[in-house]
Amino acid sequence: MSLHKARIKAFEDILDEDLVNIEQLQKLAFNGVPDEKGLRSFVWKILLHYIPLEKSAWESTLQKKRQLYQQLINEIIVSPGGPTDHPLNLSPDSSWSTYFKDNEVLLQIDKDVRRLCPDISFFQSATEFPCSEIVNSNGVKRLHKRVEQSVLKYSTLERRGLGVAKLSNEIRRSESITSGDYTPLNEGCEAHWEVVERMLFLYAKLNPGQGYVQGMNEIIGPIYHTFASDCNVNFRKHAEADCFFCFTNLMAEIRDFFIRTLDETESGINYMMTKLCECVKKNDRAVWDRLEKQELRPQYYSFRWLTLLLSQEFSLPDVERIWDSLFADPQRFNSLIYICCAMILLVRDNILNADFASNVKLLQNFPPMDVSLILNKAVEISSG
Template sequence: MAALLRRPVLIDEIIVSPGGPTDHPLNISPDSSWSTYFKDNEVLLQIDKDVRRLCPDISFFQSATEFPCEEIVNSNGVKRLHKRVEQSVLKYSTLERRGLGVAKLSNEIRRSDSVHSGDYAPLNEGCEAHWEVVERMLFLYAKLNPGQGYVQGMNEIIGPIYHTFAIDPDKEFRKHAEADCFFCFTNLMAEIRDFFIRTLDESTSGINYVMTKLADCVKKNDPAVWSLLESQELRPQYYSFRWLTLLLSQEFSLPDVERIWDSMFADAQRFDFLIYICCAMILLVRNDLLSGDFASNVKLLQNFPPMDVSLILNKAVEISNNR
């Protein structure tokens, strides 16, 4: 598996490079490599936007990896995926009318709307940032799983996994962080992929079913809180959709997410334990919920307050033992 993302032949097979003596960008044939290239870029553009904002509270993802993919770095930037969707920069002048003529006021640079301040900037040639590694993994996953493709939010799932491998104290483990992460991410997505498929929302493995299980868990462990949320019509969809689909990766800092995942993945019923964790979060703010109205309670649950995750995990274990 460690060789999967490193061998140039596989990268060339999966990441299509257009061209050829009989092919051209206007070729409408479904066999045209240009047609595949343009379709891939639609997916890649969304991935590129998402990974450039991954875990902005830490500098890790915008820093350089010590083990860049040699086939990428040594290709003079040709295979760096972000270059495929980089937006062009246009120079223009602002003019104003003066009498019968016009006068130039200033020269400015206008960038595409898809370039936002605060996004991670690419490093110089010869270097590769961690977010570029994540971008490549997500793009390859989308290519290898065309039935599902890339869905926004997958970047939040893969981020903590890659970070864990890439900061391992053992250099040999860090060296294969990309391949190890891709393997684990693929296996994890095989378990939660139904959360990202809208047509399966109402199935027993879909997200609506899981949110119903969370509501039932709250009802069993704290009827007063459940009754309040029902009376206020504060549905689980308003707050727990993100909790469950992204495995709480956006509710806590990265170290806390990794601590929560460590406990969750160690449990044989890992996604039942995820429900217990979410239930514990609700019960631990029960006093604020019982004294709040609909607006304040939605805000509280959508922006969960900082809390020692050990308290949450201990409460989740307690709930698990009472099931």
């Protein structure tokens, strides 16, 4: 038996147990989860606490969660109930005010998901399982249509009453929608980016204290791609619901990265960047001295690394491999620090021999590299 087949069997043996041994699963997944047989998709569902460790509870848990998700779609998107008061009602509790605020959020989501992972065609392609209540409806159910129509109506209102300056801005926004990187498919079809748009809008509606923040699209993208590419047709069919809850669970862990008022707390992004600096200083004083002398602050490069879990620095397959290790580590944010530190140390010669501008460019556009080298270096650092 080949090593690869032996690893697949090891995963299958763990998942066949009545009670999954989470420590064994984490240890195995840390070294990478095979794509075959939908293993990565299923293992991520466990590591992200979506399904329980008890095998007997898997089916009922998935059924309840998927039914709940369908209910959320029906209540928030399909039949939300239109605004009932006057459109010019200035009250913050006005249903029209809520509608317009939702559309502002939706406009940003729409813009972001249309450019998701442009180096692959997946998100532009049609899903096998479009949401029938939405794509077969005669009403404005597809969210991108709601944004386009609201912008047009708002522009008309501006021209009638409030001048042309803001109108021009709205027209430009409308043009940016219709000329986006990804265009909508014909009626009856739905692209994967539209599915991602719907999940992010639901998340924003259900989490009003945080809402949607740019970058969340980069977090949800790899999860959805993994689930929607599952070889099991039943799991592909429910990729949207499963992804939504896994994303929600992951955001519960990293939401503080996206909240500016928490930047200085132990769960905030500035604290994470400080830990990364300390890790570099401990493991390679020469590199740390060089960055300090050049006043090359971690905010210039690692803010994006840490906030987006490296999803912008590597190709999608490499991101998914890195996330195997990240999700498998009970102290996954320590792993994130070690991986980022490994990235810096693996380009130490470049850093030591380049000026400030070159080093900023290097770290903001990390060079292509075998991720196994980075992950092995991260393990070495964590053991030091």
